[in-house]
Amino acid sequence: MAAIMPNLMIAAAMLGVAALFWLIRLLGAGPRFFYVFALLFVVIALLGLAGMVLFQSFGAMGELAVSTTLASAAAEEGSALYLLISKPIELLQLAVATALGFLAVLAALRLFGFVARTIGSSVSNAWRYLEARFFDHRIWMLGIGYFSFLLTIVLFMQMPFQFEPEIDDENSRVEIELVPGTTIETTDSIARKVADFLYEQPEVELALERVRQGNATIFVTLKEDRERTKMEFERELAPELAKFADARVRFQNQQGPGGPGSGRAITIMLAGSDPVLLNETAAAMVEEMKQLPSLVAPRISADVSRPEIIIRPRAELMADLGVSTAAVSQTIRIATMGEIEQNAAKFSLSDRQIPIIVKLPESSRRDLGTIENLPVPTSRGGSVPLGRIADISFGAGPTAIQRYNQNRRVLIGADLAEGVLRGSAMEDINKLSTLADLPPGVIRDSVGTEAVEQELQENFFVALIAGVLLVFAVLVLLYKRLMSPLVNMTSLALAPLGGLFLVWTVGQANSMPVLIGILLLLGIVSKNSILLIDFAIEEMAKGTPKLDAIMDAGHKRAQPIVMTTVAMTAGMVPVALSLSGDGAWRQPMGVVVIGGLILSTVLTLLIVPAGFSLADGVEKRLGPWLRSKFLTYRPGDDKQTFTPPAEPQPASAIPASKLPPTDGHPAE
Structure with a gap:
């Protein structure tokens, strides 16, 4: 509860600011652009409130671990029975969280209405006008699309990520x-x-x-x-x-x-x-x-670690006895490794020289007593045992430094x-x-x-954003308008939900084949929305009313859209089943494509027409004003004939009746 309260307070503050802007506009205390700010803040506040309630409620239910506790008590984790018990419970939690987000939006609208009725009749009438806009069925369809996008984010957060599937080879x-x-x-x-x-x-x-x-x-x-x-x-x-x-x-x-x-x-x-x-x-x-x-x-x-003999010289005692560090080093090196080849004595043959290396045998080199009794020369001409001027012990050390x-x-x-x-x-x-x-x-x-996973995620999102922007640019150039391509782009948010839901239901992880399948879904869903919108625009250009054109587009384009979905789903069924060979890479891709195709087709046929209807109305209201402010080109300028200016003529060639008067009287 402590984690939920800060987010609810933020949402309440956003709603308060939205209400303030709205009331300022209604009471006439501000300029006209306050209307735009008020409406914008109301929409943002409602969307943010729905998302916060959905995420926080689902997270709170997940912390209780009801599904995993019940499933673990009945079956082994990862088994089919475990998934059969846990997934319906998690699905119920997801439905409850979605319902709570929906109810939060309704409660906020009712709260606005109560405040408006309390202030006065003029504010109440204005609020009724705004409330009627919110209860338009097209707004409800867009609301379904928004909640679909929220559920997509929840599933992305819920599914564990795995770089690549587990390959089952021999x-x-x-x-x-x-x-x-x-x-x-x-x-x-x-x-x-x-x-x-x-x-x-x-x-x-x-x-x-x-x-x-x-x-x-x-x-x-x-x-x-x-x-x-x-x-x-x-x-x-x-x-x-x-x-x-x-x-x-x-x-x-x-x-x-x-x-x-x-x-x-x-x-x-x-x-x-x-x-x-x-x-x-x-x-x-x-x-x-x-x-x-x-x-x-x-x-x-x-x-x-490799076993080794550690020799730590006593510097003060060495100085008192006149023993140098070089003498200690040379004694240890000759006894354990032998003299270096450059300083070693040579046995000369007719064609080559063989270095003579003298060192202790292997057994003596492992004996601390032998090492301690090695004589070390002093500067006075005598010698002292190595054990007297150094601490010698067994130890262990690395074979390499990384x-x-x-x-x-x-x-x-x-x-x-x-x-x-x-x-x-x-x-x-x-x-x-x-x-x-x-x-x-x-x-x-x-x-x-881990490094490759991070690089993959970064490059995937860069490729996704670049692809969406390129598709949007091409559609703007083809349609020669802005709002219709925006509706096409918003339909892309409907693509991953069905695929992720099916992958999550069968208990698979989010992996590279799943991401590739989502990219494939984006192209198919954008194609479906283009079919609907393009047909509606063509009918409207012929003079058909907007509502009739949209309904006709739904009737006539539904068949090819459904046929495409059925054909591709049927083609992906063998890939999703993977009955032969190792289907670790193929199966997730087939599952995500099948789930995404089925659900995105239904959502596209419902949400895209409603979004296009609203977008066309907004475009007709704001389009002329935006063109007058930002465009130097006017529709029809390319059809006007260009008339070159007349060449200048000398004054003698101009009739006297056309010359200006010189004495203040009109010319005769």
């Missing part, structure tokens, strides 16, 4: 990563254990191992007649693979575009100049991600739980307190699939 891949330096025998042993575990699954037909020192890859081929899809198979086994000791075992994510760290379904990149603060922030975020049920095995996707835009970077990866979409998981991750309030010096940047 190929999968398992990555195994061990501590650097692990022998190939140990790696092969763990790879065989993982392969044996995979062979226990009824879906696995073949598992091919490729073993290297410290890491391995298992290529898995699944059976065609399997019960579980590839994504179900991977997500159900991901927690089991994470239980293998002394190794990182995970499925290699093959969905979506590549990019750094894109080997898992979810990848979050943090970057910063302070490596300590960066690692602490990443570790805190991993702990929060472990609490999310939508994620499996979240961890920092860095290379496994950077992004000259900053240290850390990748956090996670797999998705069964039945969870990537868009829903990203919404949960973005709400984490650590990610929402990053410390100074640590930033988050898009990487891999």
